[in-house]
Amino acid sequence: MTAFLLTQLTGLALAAKTPSREITPADPAVYGPALAYEKVENTSGCAAMVVGGDILYSIGRGALTTYDVSTPAAPKALGTLPGLGSVRQLAVQNGIAYVTARDSGLWLVDVKDPAAPKLLSRYDTVELATGIDVAGDVAFVALRVYGVELVDVSNPARPEHLCVFKTREAQSVKYHNQKMYIGDWNSGEITIADVSNPRMPKLVSLTQLDGYGDGIDLRDNICFAATGHHAKNDPTNDGYGRGHGVEIYDISDVAKPRKIAGVKFPQLYNGYRDFWTPRATASHLFVADTHNGVFALDISTLSAPRFIGHLRLPLAPATYAYRQTTQLPDAVAGIAVGDGVLYVAGSQTGLYVVPMPGVAVPLPPLRSAPPQIAPAPVQAPDARFHSYRPDGQVRGALIDGDLAWVACGRAGLHLLKLREDGMDVQRVWPLGEVFGVAAHGDMLAVAEGGAGLALYRRAEGSELRLLGRLQPPASGALVQRVWIPGDGRFAVYSTATSQLYFADISDPQAPRQVLRHGQSGLLYSDLVCHRALAGRYVGVNWHSGGLAWYDLGGDKPVVAKQVVERLASHLDGVVAVPGQDRMLYVIHGTYGLLSALAEGPSNEWPRYRLPDNQRMNGIPTIDGDVLALSERAGKRVSVVDISDITAPKPVAERQYKLEGNPDTVVFWRGRMLIPCGYQGLLLERRGGE
Structure with a gap:
């Protein structure tokens, strides 16, 4: 092992080399002396840890x-x-590790033999799997x-959505x-729910917390909530970077948590x-407070934590703005209490051990009766x-005359016949996992998760013939979206991360x-325009990172123009206006109409609003004079009359x-067909009755 000791002098030196808005010295007179730590050899990039008996799971x-x-x-x-992808948190119960992996969902791993962990299953979470806890047969993701997805894990080989x-x-x-305690991020809240x-x-x-919310820990009737980023309660409005700290609450009455104490960490x-x-x-x-390091407190008197x-970890590269990096102490991504030691996860540099005899004394796991899963109620029509309702999450649909190709998650690819009074299954292809589908001519492009992007030829009698396949771009990545927006030479695909991929499918x-x-931002959802403007220009809404235009008219796709601003989030999207070379861009509760290669700044774009400033949000689809907006997070679909596209009206x-x-x-035929996740595929009845 290599030993490190972060002294006050070193801390000041680090601060001097970086902008003050990036890192502030941790004064030992306030935060206590610097703690010695040792790096575990041959480790790199840790995200989270759990100790169970004599085993550390990382x-x-x-x-x-x-x-x-x-x-x-x-x-x-x-x-x-x-091969688990963008791992974030884990929990271990009864020899099974539950690993959240953001765009890769939830992994269940058999760790009964710690020397030989075995993959049991992957569960297709509704969105980016981030936090995790498990109690009995229920996983909370x-x-x-x-929000939080509750999953039945009574059969770890086949988890089920609740x-x-x-x-x-x-x-x-x-x-x-019987309660779940949630650290809500931007809103800065502890949300308590009866489960x-x-x-x-x-x-x-x-x-309400005085900072962005995240980690929660519980001890008897006490809740500890770690916070970060910006302060919420600063009366001077100067809370920038002052939200870092920890708050302690008495939750004897869960309906009215009572704040006992709170302390702040350096501005960051x-x-x-x-x-x-x-x-x-x-x-x-x-x-653990990312680049600020780790803080240890004596809480023997809860009302007066001391x-x-x-500690702060060694320097590592850190991004702080679009394509700009600096050197900061490596971000601490997680901690775990061992017997006389604290284990610390450096997000880039690896695993560390902090000797703390008599201070790091782990508590036994918190015990309480797990929630009981009642039989599913009978669904009324x-x-x-x-x-x-297939046995999987319905993620997308493609209309082909009176047929619909449906991406049904773990249930594969389904072909349905649409009728005025319902839907009939024509055929099912058990392709492992299917996340999305697109078509050009008789070619079908299917996003098959860990199996990559597959290209099929559609033949008579609903036959599919595999033509070719592209593997996912990284281990653990899942191809989740696919578009063919141009003349059929190029497919665009996404793994719901920070990269957009273009493939030549001419052969x-x-x-x-x-x-x-x-671009700055992520591709969490359907953010690519399905049709190219002028036959070649494709607009993409990068989550909170602006707009990008791609030119598919040459031998290879190129980035044609970028508007790098904080624009629409991943909850809003873009759609080509039928019969026009304009793109409708849902943004900040309104929409704009943009020509190909439209430039910024966005405040010069005309915006169109609903009456009385009602907000428009969602991923848009246009059918004639009708605009449908799908709000996936809000579980809502709304229809807007755009017969006058400059004066939209709700229907x-x-x-x-x-x-x-x-x-x-x-x-x-004028009716909405809605891929509705674990609710299945929904066909609107005539007139929306």
Whole structure:
């Protein structure tokens, strides 16, 4: 092992080399002395850790790794399971590790033999799997703005969806005594919900924090909430970077949590590292605060927490603005309390051990009765829709005359015949996992997750013949979206991460990637214009990162123009206006109409609004004089009359609140066909009755 000691002098030197808005010195007179730590050899890139007995479970760089910590200060690697993608958090229960991996969903891994972890299953979460806790047969998966998804894991080889409980932005979640405690990010809240019926959670209370929310830890009737980014309660409006800290609440009355105390950490803002983790023992509290490091507090008197030490990790490259990097102390992504030691995860540099005899004393796991899953209620017919429920999450649909090609998640690719009074299954292809489908002529492009992008020839009698395949661009990545927006030479595909991929499919038997591009922001959803303007220009809404235009008219796709501003989020999208070379761009509750290669600044774009400043949000689809907006996180589909496209009006009788999470709407004979996640495929009845 290599030893490090971060002294006050070193801390000041680090601060002097970086902008003050990036890192502030941690004064030992305030935060306690610098703590010594040692790096575990041959480790890199850790995201989160859990200690169970003599085993340390760690995730990072797309892998789950186990360590023997029978000698706590000297972890010894036992086994590893790679290929898990963008791993974020984990929980371990009864020999099974539950690993959230953002765009790759939830992985269930058998770790009964820690030296040989075995993959049991991957569960297709509704959105980016971020936070995790498990109690009995229920897994709680935090999905950011979608809320928390509750999953039946009674059969770990085949988890089943229970429900999604919407919150403002769930980043982390903890379960105790029939309640789940959620750290909501941007809103800066502790959200408490009753999950005694895990099919139908009920909101109990919301508690405002003085910072962005994330990590939660529980001890008896005490809740510890770590916060970050910007302060929420600063009366001077100067809360920039002042939201870092930890708050302590008495939750004896979950309906009215009572704040006992709170402390602040040094001012910091780095938007690319946004996770904060508390871990409590009987008398001490440890908090991971990304680039700020780790803070140790004495909480023997809860109302007066006292700093006893802090650490910062070695310098590592850190992004702080669009394509700009600096050097900061490596971000601490997670911590775990061992016997006399604290384990620290450096997001780039690896695993560290902090000797803390007599201070790091782990508590036994929090015990309470798990929630009981009642049988699913019988679904009454929906007067608004005909429905089709496959055994998987319906993510997309493609209309082909009176047929619909439907991406049904783990249930594969389904072909349905659409009728005035319902839908009939014509054929099912069990292709593993199917996330999306696009077509050009008789060629079908299918996003098959871990199997990549597949190209098929459609033949008579509903036959499909495999022509070629592109593998995912990275281990653990899942191809989740595909578009063919131009003349059929190029397919565009996404793994729901920070890159957009373009493939030359002119020879479908030998498809090849010809462009990869990333702009500030991510591609969480259907953010690509399905039709190229002027036959060649494709607009893309990069989540909060602006607009990009791509030119597909040459031998290879190229980035034609970028408007790098903080524009629409991943909840809003773009659509080509039928019969025109204009693109409708949903943005900030309005929409704009843009010609190909439209330039910024965006405040010069004309905007069109609903009456009385009602907001328009969602992924748009246009059918004649009708605009459909699919709000996947909000579980809503709304219809807008655009017969005068400069004066949109809501269609009152076609505003739908749904059980599932709707994806991009398609139209059949004037009726909406809605891929609605775990609610299935919904066909609007005549007139939206």
